[in-house]
Amino acid sequence: MDYLPSLSTTSVIITTGILGAVIPVVAIMGFFGSKNHMPVEGRTVLLTGASEGMGRSAAIQLAAKGAHVIIVSRNVGRLEEALADVKAAAKSPATQRFTYISADVSETGYAARVIAEAIAWNGGSAPDIVWCLAGLSTPLLWTDPAAPAAARHNMDVNYFGAADMSHAILREWLEPPSVPTPNPLPQEPKHIIFTASVVAFLAIVGYGPYTPSKWALRGLADTLAMELNLYPATPVRVHVVYPATITSPGLARENQTKPAVTHELEKDEPPESPDTVARRAITGLERGHYNVTVSFLGDLLRCGIMGGSVRNNWLVDTVLGWVMSLIYFFVMRDLNGRVLGWARKHGHPGLGETKA
Ligand SMILES: NC(=O)C1=CN([C@@H]2O[C@H](COP(=O)(O)OP(=O)(O)OC[C@H]3O[C@@H](n4cnc5c(N)ncnc54)[C@H](OP(=O)(O)O)[C@@H]3O)[C@@H](O)[C@H]2O)C=CC1
Numbered sequence: 159m160d161y162l163p164s165l166s167t168t169s170v171i172i173t174t175g176i177l178g179a180v181i182p183v184v185a186i187m188g189f190f191g192s193k194n195h196m197p198v199e200g201r202t203v204l205l206t207g208a209s210e211g212m213g214r215s216a217a218i219q220l221a222a223k224g225a226h227v228i229i230v231s232r233n234v235g236r237l238e239e240a241l242a243d244v245k246a247a248a249k250s251p252a253t254q255r256f257t258y259i260s261a262d263v264s265e266t267g268y269a270a271r272v273i274a275e276a277i278a279w280n281g282g283s284a285p286d287i288v289w290c291l292a293g294l295s296t297p298l299l300w301t302d303p304a305a306p307a308a309a310r311h312n313m314d315v316n317y318f319g320a321a322d323m324s325h326a327i328l329r330e331w332l333e334p335p336s337v338p339t340p341n342p343l344p345q346e347p348k349h350i351i352f353t354a355s356v357v358a359f360l361a362i363v364g365y366g367p368y369t370p371s372k373w374a375l376r377g378l379a380d381t382l383a384m385e386l387n388l389y390p391a392t393p394v395r396v397h398v399v400y401p402a403t404i405t406s407p408g409l410a411r412e413n414q415t416k417p418a419v420t421h422e423l424e425k426d427e428p429p430e431s432p433d434t435v436a437r438r439a440i441t442g443l444e445r446g447h448y449n450v451t452v453s454f455l456g457d458l459l460r461c462g463i464m465g466g467s468v469r470n471n472w473l474v475d476t477v478l479g480w481v482m483s484l485i486y487f488f489v490m491r492d493l494n495g496r497v498l499g500w501a502r503k504h505g506h507p508g509l510g511e512t513k514a
C-alpha cells in the first residue's frame with residue numbers, strides 16, 4: 159500500500175479561499191491595534207540564554223529600543239562578547255546600563271541568586287521584564303538509549319529553568335505593599351516571558367526528549383495567566399513565544415543527534431535567523447499577544463490548539479481555529495503518511511546505537 163497521499167489540491171483550494179477571506183480582517187485589526195503593550199525605554203530587562211542565538215538578538219534589539227539590559231547564561235567569555243554587542247546597540251549609550259550574570263538555569267536555586275544580583279545592580283529595583291530564553295533540544299527517537307537522560311536534562315533546562323525564574327521574580331513583583339494604598343495609581347505592567355516552540359502546538363517525530371519540556375511551559379503560563387488575576391494592583395503579563403526553526407548555534411548542536419526522518423518533516427517550515435525571530439517575537443509582545451508566534455504557519459498552529467489559553471483576538475483566533483480543524487484532517491494524514499512511507503523505504507530504525 160502506498161503511504162497516504164499528501165495534501166490534496168482540494169484542501170489547498172479550500173484553505174486558500176477561507177484564509178483569503180480572513181487575512182484582510184486580520185490585517186485591518188492589526189492596523190488599528192498600534193498601542194505598544196510592552197514599552198522598554200528606561201526599563202530594565204533580564205534575559206536568560208542571551209549570549210547566543212535568539213536571546214542575544216533579542217537583547218541587542220531591546221537595547222536599541224532604550225532598555226537597560228541584563229543577560230544571563232553560563233559561559234563568561236560568550237557573555238562578555240554578547241554584552242559588547244548589546245552595548246554597541248544602545249539607543250542612549252550615556253544613560254543605558256548593561257551587565258551580565260553567569261548562571262546555570264538547570265541548577266536549583268539559581269534564580270533567587272540571579273534576581274538578588276540583578277536587584278543589587280539595578281539600584282535596589284527588580285527588573286521590569288524577565289524573558290526566559292535559555293534552552294536546548296536533544297532530538298532522538300524515543301527508543302534511543304540516551305533518550306530518557308536527554309529528556310530529563312531538557313526538562314531541567316527548558317522547563318524548570320524558566321519555572322524557577324518565574325517563581326523568583328513573581329515573589330519580587332507581587333510583594334504586598336508595606337503601606338496599603340487604597341487607590342494605587344495604574345502601573346505599567348511587568349512582563350514574564352517564556353520561550354517554547356511550535357512543537358508545543360504540533361508534536362513532531364524525533365523530538366520526544368524535547369517537546370514535553372515546551373508543552374509544560376504552556377501549562378504553567380496558562381495557570382499564571384489565570385492566577386495573576388489575584389493581584390490587580392500590581393499588573394503582571396505572562397507571555398509564551400513559539401519560534402520554529404532558528405538558524406542559531408543551538409540548531410547546529412541539535413542537528414548532531416536529530417533523526418533523519420525529523421529533518422524530513424521539518425523541511426515544511428523554513429528556518430529563520432535569530433535576528434528575524436527576535437524581531438517578530440518583540441513585535442508580538444508589543445502588540446500585547448499572549449501566545450506569540452513568529453510566522454503565519456506558527457499562528458495557524460497556535461489557533462489549532464487554543465483550549466483555555468488567552469486569545470490574541472477572539473474573532474480571528476476562533477475562525478482560524480475552525481479552519482485548522484479542517485486542515486488538520488489533511489495535515490495529519492500527510493505527516494503520518496510520510497513517517498509510514500519512511501518506514502516502508504528505510505525499514506526498522508534500530509534501537510541500539512546512541513549518537514548523543
Ligand atoms: N534553534 C531552534 O531551532 C529553536 C529554538 N527554540 C528555543 O528558543 C530558545 C533560544 O534558542 P536558540 O536561539 O537556538 O539558542 P542557542 O542554543 O543558540 O543559545 C542558547 C543560549 O542559552 C544559554 N544556555 C544554554 N543552556 C543554559 C543553561 N543550562 N543555563 C543558562 N544558560 C544556558 C547559552 O549560553 P551558555 O551555553 O553559555 O549557557 C546560550 O546563550 C531556546 O529556549 C530554544 O529551546 C525554539 C524553537 C526552535
Ligand SMILES: CCCCCCCCCCCCCCCC(=O)[C@@H](N)CO
Binds near residue numbers: 356
Ligand atoms: C497549516 C498547518 C500545516 C502544518 C505543517 C506542519 C509542518 C511541520 C513543521 C515542524 C517544524 C518543527 C520546528 C521545530 C523547531 C524546534 O523547536 C527545534 N529546532 C528545537 O530547537
